[in-house]
Amino acid sequence: MLLAYVIATGITTGALYALVAVGLVICYRTTGHINFSHGELFMVGGFLAFTLHVLLGVPYVPSLVLAVLGGGLLGLLSDRLVYRPLISAPATAMVVATVALSFVLRGVARYLWGGQGEYVPFPPIADPSAVMIGPIAVFPQQLVVVASTVLCMALVTLFFRLTRTGKTMKAVAESPRAAYLVGIRVERVYAMTWSLSAALAAVSAVFMAPLTQLTPDIGFGLLLKAFAATILGGLGNMPGAVVGGFVVGIAEAFAAGYISSSVQEVMAFIIIMLVLVLRPTGLFGVKAAREV
């Protein structure tokens, strides 16, 4: 019984990490930068939905749509204010900029939503009663997260394969210079990438907030888990990030179930260290391909 629960818990938690990791990967693939403010974009998306749905009483679906739009706009704004001015700067400048942005967003969130208390409960979308799947009980909200991860993955894949914008993003990811030479407006593609990534963070937040609760400081912890997932899957590899998310989630659940609850939280760090030492390119690494 414990094993079944551990696997189920790992899958549902892993779906959560995978969803956040996908946003990180989209950014990295196109811009070559890791967005260390991605966790905070997630957090702001969640609080936007909370404000609309809980505080203002807007129905759930319009709240979701508006929060995602708000997240996308925030991504665009971040691009204009932070990323675009640094487009030619060394990579370390972008690291510092995204970390700085994360602090700014956290501070703003504390200012705007800090008075709500230490954490903010977000009502579940689905019936809060657990349902039985075979011998194990699962919350419908957990199934919603798994389903939304699969759906988002499918949509993002289709976006990159079928749409002109997606293809230009892929072209820029392959070679910004070549893309520029064939007439692609690279800066605009970067802006769209930051925006898409932020919108995806908002989607993740809306689905996950009922499971994680919202606090202005929720972003960093989730970023770490998602980062472990992307490292494990291979930086820039989307299916790898999803697999990595599930592996991190399941590893955490196994650690809690069979070793000690206290080990659960350090599993992400252990995974990051092991991957960096044993297989720096991750399970589905694409580093070599980018260097060609």
Add this chain to the structure above:
Amino acid sequence: MEQLKRILRASVVLAAALGIAASAQAEEGVTDTTIKIGTMGALTGPLAGIIVPQFNGIEIVFEEANAAGGIHGRKIVFVREDDECLPSKGVGAVKKLLYEARPFMIVGGGCSNAAIAQKPEIVAAKVPWVVTAATADALSEPVDPYVYTTMSAAWTEVYGMLQLALDEKKSRIAVVWQPDAWGKARIEPLKEALKKKGVTAIAIEEVAVEPTDLTPTALKLKALNPDAVLMLLYPKAAVPFLRDSMKVGLQPLAIGGSPLVEIDQMAKGAGSVEAVKNVRVIAAAGFGVDDPQVAKWKEKIEKRFGDRFNLYHMFGIAGGQFVVEALKRAGRDLTRERILAVMSTMQMSSDAYAGPLKCTPADHQCHKTLGIFALKDGRVSGVGSTTPTR
């Protein structure tokens, strides 16, 4: 001769003026019309959400006293200093407070870690300090002449939690705790309490401070069949624990401390009232946020600061009332020595606590009567009180 007289007259006038000035500035932080009181805690950072409400609670009491004409004609000036609840920043912040703002006394100190680092500075400066929220036993034990606390010390809550479980005839007791400074300040006193009462915990499980899912922990505990779980947790960990415990069918008596007093909010977080049906909370505050006893303060806080009234405001209100009462009793000739003498035998009631605030020269932990709370009809309601002893 005439010149000598003029010099003498001028000297007398100057001496009188200096004397008046000296008497008006008799004590640092006190003028003829004001009393400066300082506080330090997290105004920014992750813990600002629980510290700022405490300060707002203190300030609302001071504002009420000021509106009533002040204390013996002096208005309280409340100065806040940000330490982010970090020991590394705390010492600098309290030095700035002590030597730049120069308050008459300090009221506050929200986090144990920072407060422990700040204590030597405050004691060295011989400034009276009323701790309003930090709970570490080391702040008030052994007794220091300059330090008083209106918050229940860490040992008080854990002894109360265990006593409640034993009073309910529970014998298979498990403990779930979070390994941060707050949790560490409680787990040792709890182990000591278990030992003193001759109880062996069937499990002591450490969980993450901000977990996403605690199903494996709940399953492990379920296998041990506890009839009570003592939760040394903040809501971020307690909510997933209660939610996942309900999911796997583990719902023994679950007893938490002050941070869990907003049981209704935890029910929302867990998505179901069912998850908290067996939760009891031992809290420093004496009343639920919707209790008529604190309705006046709830209205004032929400109107003045726009906060959602909560437990942390009550800690501040009690601390503020304690200080205002002490200042009143100390009289117009206010000195630090005098207020310390007053506080050493202080006994009073606060609007926010279930029992009296009572200090003695040998015991500066002035608050020991804790409220017991449960969720009734969707509201956090007081279901009793307890005064734990060691």
